[in-house]
Amino acid sequence: xxxxxxxxxxxxxxxxxxxxxxxxxxxxxxxxxxxxxxxxxxxxxxxxxxxxxxxxxxxxxxxxxxxxxxxxxxxxxxxxxxxxxxxxxxxxxxxxxxxxxxxxxxxxxxxxxxxxxxxxxxxxxxxxxxxxxxxxxxxxxxxxxxxxxxxxxxxxxxxxxxxxxxxxxxxxxxxxxxxxxxxxxxxxxxxxxxxxxxxxxxxxxxxxxxxxxxxxxxxxxxxxxxxxxxxxxxxxxxxxxxxxxx
Amino acid sequence: xxxxxxxxxxxxxxxxxxxxxxxxxxxxxxxxxxxxxxxxxxxxxxxxxxxxxxxxxxxxxxxxxxxxxxxxxxxxxxxxxxxxxxxxxxxxxxxxxxxxxxxxxxxxxxxxxxxxxxxxxxxxxxxxxxxxxxxxxxxxxxxxxxxxxxxxxxxxxxxxxxxxxxxxxxxxxxxxxxxxxxxxxxxxxxxxxxxxxxxxxxxxxxxxxxxxxxxxxxxxxxxxxxxxxxxxxxxxxxxxxxxxxxxxxxxxxxxxxxxxxxxxxxxxxxxxxxxxxxxxxxxxxxxxx
Numbered sequence: 001x002x003x004x005x006x007x008x009x010x011x012x013x014x015x016x017x018x019x020x021x022x023x024x025x026x027x028x029x030x031x032x033x034x035x036x037x038x039x040x041x042x043x044x045x046x047x048x049x050x051x052x053x054x055x056x057x058x059x060x061x062x063x064x065x066x067x068x069x070x071x072x073x074x075x076x077x078x079x080x081x082x083x084x085x086x087x088x089x090x091x092x093x094x095x096x097x098x099x100x101x102x103x104x105x106x107x108x109x110x111x112x113x114x115x116x117x118x119x120x121x122x123x124x125x126x127x128x129x130x131x132x133x134x135x136x137x138x139x140x141x142x143x144x145x146x147x148x149x150x151x152x153x154x155x156x157x158x159x160x161x162x163x164x165x166x167x168x169x170x171x172x173x174x175x176x177x178x179x180x181x182x183x184x185x186x187x188x189x190x191x192x193x194x195x196x197x198x199x200x201x202x203x204x205x206x207x208x209x210x211x212x213x214x215x216x217x218x219x220x221x222x223x224x225x226x227x228x229x230x231x232x233x234x235x236x237x238x239x240x241x242x243x244x245x246x
Numbered sequence: 247x248x249x250x251x252x253x254x255x256x257x258x259x260x261x262x263x264x265x266x267x268x269x270x271x272x273x274x275x276x277x278x279x280x281x282x283x284x285x286x287x288x289x290x291x292x293x294x295x296x297x298x299x300x301x302x303x304x305x306x307x308x309x310x311x312x313x314x315x316x317x318x319x320x321x322x323x324x325x326x327x328x329x330x331x332x333x334x335x336x337x338x339x340x341x342x343x344x345x346x347x348x349x350x351x352x353x354x355x356x357x358x359x360x361x362x363x364x365x366x367x368x369x370x371x372x373x374x375x376x377x378x379x380x381x382x383x384x385x386x387x388x389x390x391x392x393x394x395x396x397x398x399x400x401x402x403x404x405x406x407x408x409x410x411x412x413x414x415x416x417x418x419x420x421x422x423x424x425x426x427x428x429x430x431x432x433x434x435x436x437x438x439x440x441x442x443x444x445x446x447x448x449x450x451x452x453x454x455x456x457x458x459x460x461x462x463x464x465x466x467x468x469x470x471x472x473x474x475x476x477x478x479x480x481x482x483x484x485x486x487x488x489x490x491x492x493x494x495x496x497x498x499x500x501x502x503x504x505x506x507x508x509x510x511x512x513x514x515x516x517x518x519x520x521x522x523x524x525x526x527x528x529x530x531x532x533x534x535x
């Protein structure tokens with residue numbers, strides 16, 4: 001399988017301090033990869049780098065054939081204004097942006113797709129509801145419906161299951177597995193190791209430096225987890241310039 | 247009776263017909279633009295930009311007297327300049343945006359009044375501050391109508407990204423780079439509509455045709471498209487109502503139009519089904535599910 005993404009000595013960070021340090025590796029096309037690690041390990045930073053919201057401090061990311069708009073990205077803290085007067089239907093319909101753009105019509109076929117996506121996430125009957133009336137879990141379902149419509153080959157999820165109940169998580173996981181079945185590449189930042197072990201064949205353990213990357217059972221060994229926990233979170237204000245900044 | 251009260255003033259007087267056309271045309275684009283200002287929490291920014299038009303229009307007045315083109319051009323340039331400057335001050339200095347806006351608003355008003363007084367009379371001053379709905383001539387109506395037409399087309403073009411940028415700016419950034427362009431075009435539309443409204447209602451009341459119908463419409467629906475439609479309707483009704491009241495009761499016209507819009511706003515606050523007071527104090531008995 002061809003790599004969907006390749007990292008070459010990638011360093012990402014803020015204000016010259018690295019948050020992801022010297023990452024090398026490839027994400028193969030069709031991979032279902034979990035990124036795990038302690039808070040502040042650079043997991044979200046890595047996703048922002050992949051989407052292109054953050055430019056590398058060093059090294060590079062090769063997106064093989066993916067333009068930024070071919071990537072569907074669900075950020076950890078979506079900047080959604082939930083008081084905005086818009087219905088669930090219209091929020092989900094935004095997923096068609098890439099196809100419909102500024103003025104493209106939304107035809108019968110599109111409306112069918114929107115309804116199917118809303119149905120697939122279990123929000124049937126919520127179409128006309130204003131987004132401000134949704135619970136946290138329902139909102140996340142609506143955002144997954146929008147991801148469905150984006151029809152992207154590369155899907156990035158940043159803590160998609162945080163503070164959701166078991167039923168919602170298992171419903172949304174079904175979608176993730178459906179994407180995997182359709183040979184899409186899915187990368188998810190997660191904290192629940194059990195969930196990762198059960199559903200994600202591949203895992204990257206990150207603690208600013210990459211600690212381990214490979215088969216989930218190997219990556220999440222007790223030894224690796226301990227190693228990750230020992231790495232310090234704080235930026236060192238007096239840090240010198242990294243010599244290895246090739 | 248009905249005819250005398252509602253139709254005759256417009257049938258008999260040319261100036262009333264032109265004023266009617268003016269307020270109806272203004273409502274068409276000013277009200278929906280007000281909706282987006284409100285939803286982006288920029289209502290006060292709109293007010294500031296309305297005042298910022300004054301020194302520009304006053305410069306036009308100094309150069310060319312009460313000349314339509316000079317005052318329009320001056321107003322547009324000044325409005326856009328202040329929109330950009332206030333944004334820059336807020337972004338690059340420690341001052342928060344609301345304080346930056348307040349500073350610009352006060353300086354603009356004082357500067358505008360001073361400039362007008364250099365050459366004009368109190369009548370001129372009164373006219374730029376409160377407008378002259380009843381003195382709209384054909385060229386002014388054409389300017390207002392052109393700005394409205396342009397605004398409606400532009401609004402149709404940027405409707406989707408504008409909504410997207412309000413609801414989920416992060417998502418817009420991830421699918422399109424159009425966010426900044428859309429924002430700038432939107433600010434330009436705000437200025438254009440304020441300048442159009444300035445000719446009819448003056449610098450102090452211009453923003454009223456934008457914000458009052460928008461704020462009132464918020465209480466009637468949870469859907470942004472319907473909200474825009476309702477705001478246009480409210481704008482038109484207040485325009486017509488204000489003209490009629492001012493005609494029959496011999497009240498100043500601009501303030502009468504804004505007061506009419508204010509009354510509809512007050513009614514909406516009390517009776518509106520979406521978050522209105524009536525709903526809050528007598529919500530009805532709770533449902534089964």
